[in-house]
Amino acid sequence: MKIAIVEDDINMRKSLEIAMSDYKEFEVKTFKNAKDALKSLDATFDLIITDINMPGMDGIEFVKTLGGKFEVIIMTGNATLQRAIESIHLGVKDFLLKPFDVDTLIAAIKREDKIQKVKKNAAKESKKSDFGGFYGTSKPLEDALKIATKAAKTDATVLLLGQSGVGKEVFASYIHNHSPRAARPFVAINMAAIPDNLIESELFGFEKGAFTDATEAKAGQFELAEGGTLFLDEIGEMPYGVQAKLLRSLQEKEVRRLGSAKGIKTDIRVIAATNANLMQKIKDGSFREDLYYRLNTIPITIPPLSERKDEILAIAQKVLEQNCVKYGFELKRFSEESQERLLAYNWPGNIRELISVVERAVILSDNDEITPHELLLELRSGVNSDKNR
Known part of the structure; x- marks a missing residue:
């Protein structure tokens, strides 16, 4: 993973260079200001980590100039926390409050790395499929x-x-x-x-x-x-x-x-x-x-989805991956019993209902494995039964 760090404080910049050198899976380039970074950034970079308070062009203006072309992590002190929060509206997914330890930074980078891998894999699978826009087939x-x-x-x-x-x-x-x-x-x-x-x-x-x-x-x-x-x-x-x-x-x-x-x-x-x-x-x-x-x-x-059972798990898996990315979670998975429940349910609300069920399960699950309890399909089955009486 190729990372650009933009930090005007030379001591902070050097400290980050030294700390990051222990992680061979990361290729790190540092820049003393945003304008220097903009001259060198290209499509080979996977992640930008930038300070907010910098001379010339501050971090928020820098993010605006990037125009969403790169994923960004903001570094900020208490004095600029509100501005860091503003950066969320520009698409920034994460920010680190100074002072932070190296483990916190590495955790944020690895979290972003996993999200990017999910996105790339989803894009590859989409290109492989002849069924554009459809997550499974039957x-x-x-x-x-x-x-x-x-x-x-x-x-x-x-x-x-x-x-x-x-x-x-x-x-x-x-x-x-x-x-x-x-x-x-x-x-x-x-x-x-x-x-x-x-x-x-x-x-x-x-x-x-x-x-x-x-x-x-x-x-x-x-x-x-x-x-x-x-x-x-x-x-x-x-x-x-x-x-x-x-x-x-x-x-x-x-x-x-x-x-x-x-x-x-x-x-x-x-x-x-x-x-x-x-x-x-x-x-x-x-x-x-x-x-x-x-x-x-x-x-x-x-x-209806009830006649397209072969698509259910493929759709559920794709929606699960999308929501893990959307909410910044580690990539989760369905337990075998959850998969059986998904296949056994009748889906009166069709694909729209399946999408809703999976999104809620991703949010409610405390671990990386989604259990039948978090699908809440028993409750839905009860509602459907009541309607049919």
Whole structure:
């Protein structure tokens, strides 16, 4: 691991050089100020350790200049502790309060080293996989992906069907990334997350003065997705009155901002998704039949996680690694019994529920092994049983 130490105090700098020389796994370069460091830093460095109070450019400005290209550990005295805390907002993961002993510094470095190894391994595994964005694979998933891959090569509208939490946005992203539009924007909008009275302006934009609060013109999601893909999640929740305008935009390939008499030509690919029964909504009069058939050019039904058991442990392991990195924990593992419990559970909330369960288990576990007790699946099973009575 190649480390840069930036410290203006010559005694401190030399002390760190001597102490770090005992650790052959670390290659250490020291700099007396931030400007000197910036001249020499390149992609071969894995970690920066810097003081805050330095002449010329202080540690906070130094971190800002690095722009997130390197992981950073801050060294600080009591007088600058508040500034060190501010550095967290810049992405700094750790800081050491002076005076500190060498063991504390080495522990912080090794913690960062382990986190970086997890990240690199995750990146390698992602590159190895042909299932971009998917953490595991199974026969039902592969069958759905075969259809998605064929659809991706075209501009046909795709309708993703399946229970809540099965990964419909991941599928939409997969289709976009494997399409000729991959280099252009992927814009996702959730109909259920936007108040009914704002959906039209959010989708199509508005001109200045179109309504009371329209103090300036704003482009809608259709325009923002120009050349790329617009993902309309929870399409079944779209207000009936807006559906006609969406249908017209899809057929005419143009949108009209609120308050404008002029249409704007668009070149986008639309993917829609829902966990609702649209045919029932059509019967109920809450969803337009003509829009349904326009969106349903290529329907893809995504199976629930209960039918994709082969993916469960792979997804759980990937989420575990991500959360260990996220919360700065040592890398943890699932006990054999925990793995059995994960496989035996029915996952009514699908992948979204699995992600939630694993994140909580990572936080609650006191040791490096996650036990069934920390998964709390018994409690969840009880809740599900109550619902089914």
